[in-house]
Amino acid sequence: DAGVIQSPRHEVTEMGQEVTLRCKPISGHDYLFWYRQTMMRGLELLIYFNNNVPIDDSGMPEDRFSAKMPNASFSTLKIQPSEPRDSAVYFCASSINIQGPNTEAFFGQGTRLTVV
Amino acid sequence: GESVGLHLPTLSVQEGDNSIINCAYSNSASDYFIWYKQESGKGPQFIIDIRSNMDKRQGQRVTVLLNKTVKHLSLQIAATQPGDSAVYFCAENNYGGSQGNLIFGKGTKLSVKP
Numbered sequence: 166d167a168g169v170i171q172s173p174r175h176e177v178t179e180m181g182q183e184v185t186l187r188c189k190p191i192s193g194h195d196y197l198f199w200y201r202q203t204m205m206r207g208l209e210l211l212i213y214f215n216n217n218v219p220i221d222d223s224g225m226p227e228d229r230f231s232a233k234m235p236n237a238s239f240s241t242l243k244i245q246p247s248e249p250r251d252s253a254v255y256f257c258a259s260s261i262n263i264q265g266p267n268t269e270a271f272f273g274q275g276t277r278l279t280v281v
Numbered sequence: 282g283e284s285v286g287l288h289l290p291t292l293s294v295q296e297g298d299n300s301i302i303n304c305a306y307s308n309s310a311s312d313y314f315i316w317y318k319q320e321s322g323k324g325p326q327f328i329i330d331i332r333s334n335m336d337k338r339q340g341q342r343v344t345v346l347l348n349k350t351v352k353h354l355s356l357q358i359a360a361t362q363p364g365d366s367a368v369y370f371c372a373e374n375n376y377g378g379s380q381g382n383l384i385f386g387k388g389t390k391l392s393v394k395p
Contacts, residue, residue: 208385272324
């Protein structure tokens with residue numbers, strides 16, 4: 166398996182533009198997580214899905230952020246409109262379980278977003 | 282974007298020595314802990330986990346120690362190698378041992394001198 170695949174790896178956009186980040190989880194993993202990493206705040210969980218259903222979105226910072234998972238092999242994180250303070254590395258991760266055995270989350274390479 | 286960078290604590294060790302990375306967690310109700318390793322330009326990678334009903338767990342070259350009395354977690358790496366150079370994060374969870382809403386620490390940068 167190629168692991169968790171994220172695209173694009175780098176995104177530079179102007180303030181006010183819509184940004185869409187994409188993720189393909191590992192096949193067979195029922196859980197998908199979106200994280201954001203900045204130097205100031207570290208690694209923060211934004212939202213996670215179980216079997217394509219959003220379970221906890223309490224980490225989503227504002228209504229400008231939205232995430233979807235239309236099927237088991239694809240998820241998007243959208244920011245509209247984007248702001249300079251959204252600049253960060255966004256990671257997608259997936260796991261088989263979140264409790265009990267097989268809870269290890271596998272992370273993608275991340276998308277480095279720069280909003281100018 | 283950020284105007285001020287956060288300086289990570291750095292641990293510098295000689296190749297072949299043992300490394301100990303420490304982490305203080307915040308929630309006494311946390312019952313599940315994970316150590317992650319993040320190399321430059323990559324996503325975090327799971328190293329080892331431990332549940333609150335244990336105080337020690339060993340993996341390959343790594344050992345995690347949990348002291349619930351003082352809310353302290355440590356990661357010991359035996360015979361540290363250059364490939365161990367990375368930022369190490371501890372993460373805690375109090376969601377019944379779930380990884381659903383992990384809280385990550387700020388990280389420690391490990392630098393291995395050849």
